[in-house]
Amino acid sequence: MRCQRQGPDEKPLFARARLSSDIREFSGALGDLGTLLPYLLAAILTVGMSAIGVLFGFGLFMIVSGLFFALPIAVQPMKAVGAAMVVLPMTPGAVTASGMMIGLFFLLTSLTGILNWLARLIGPRVANGLQLGLALLLALSALPMMEGAPVLGALILLGLLLLMWRAPRLPAALIVLPLGTFLYWSVQGFPEFPSLSLTLALPTFELPAGEAWLEGLLKGALPQIPLTVANAILVTAALVRRYYPNELHPVSEKTLGLSTGLGNLLTAPFGAMPMCHGAGGLAAQHRLGARSGTAPVALGLFLLLVGLLLGEQSAKLLQTIPEAVLGALLLLAAFELARASGTYRLRGRPLVVVLLTAGLAVVVELALAVLVGVLIDYLLRKEEP
DSSP states (O other): OTTTTOTTOOOOOOOOSSSSOTTTTHHHHTTTTTHHHHHHHHHIIIIOOOOOHHHHHHHHHHHHHHHHHOOOOOOOOOOHHHHHHHHOOHHHHHHHHHHHHHHHHHHHHHHTTHHHHHHHHHHHHHHHOOOOOOOOHHHHHHHHTTTTTTTHHHHHHHHHHHHHHHOOTTTTHHHHHHHHHHHHHHHHHHOOOOOOOOOOOOOOOOOOOOHHHHHHIIIHHHHHHHIIIIIIIHHHHHHHHHOOOOOOOOOSSSHHHHHHHHHHHHHHGGTTOEEEOOOHHHHHHHTTTOOHHHHHHHHHHHHHHHHHEEEGHHHHTTSSSOOOHHHHHHHHHHHHHHHHHHHHGHHHHHHHHHHHHHHHHSSHHHHHHHHHHOOOOOOOOHHHH
């Protein structure tokens, strides 16, 4: 189909249903659980954040993202804040303050055009290197999750890959993950299923106190912003352009920044943890069959209903999912993200930039990888004929 806004000589843009009813969308919705659940449970069980607020934030952000972008754009916990709130640790008020400050930063930089300037400055070679580095980091995060049952984790991953290869029309995750979970329980022993009672619980609005703002800035916002610019904005936009090169969609660095800004500003005061979009989640959902906004909307509705109808009991239900299952999902996301970086097609100077940036992202941190990658890319470009 040709879009009405296109001229007769322009390349056709193909339209899709904004929300698909293909069952593989629901399989794709499970693709990001390996990243989501560990941080979500840490926020509730370790930091003491309200399960209602955390689930409300994720659910609402996913639903709005799926409806607006009409693509399997993932909503993930912010990794730097997620690690800091457990290790340092941070108070619930500081986590809320960091989410609000991060949201304000991305809202302002998107509206003023600074975010687009950063995207042009970094460029595609460095973005591809960050993508490869993030894939390696995801793989390194997945391996410890599978230590308790490595054989089962490997079987789940193999089952997912075989189904996606030999029977791509089938919902791989919906078939393999319940079977893998049942097999894990059969070997390790079935958990005591928590007794749950339905209720109607709503999140409460609460602004952080004075000291929480400084703690949130130093421990959460400042370390997180470069990571979000790299992964949630630049790499996600690049990955969407790679997956959907001939389609008219609203995904750009600016819209991802606006979404990140508004999503955190509006949900953080209700107890949500800082959230962003993520290239790994997009890669995992796409790999498992998601092609429209149905996947994030479906997962968002599930999380929202679990939080509102089960309240603080919801964490007990989510804890019954085995870590080996989540680790297999995370490894699949890492594989897809590395493949989508296109590194295997590069030669010469572009390959040097990508590998150097990826190595720094793994060994040091993403912010330094961005700075060094941009500098090396600039110097090598000057030598190109």
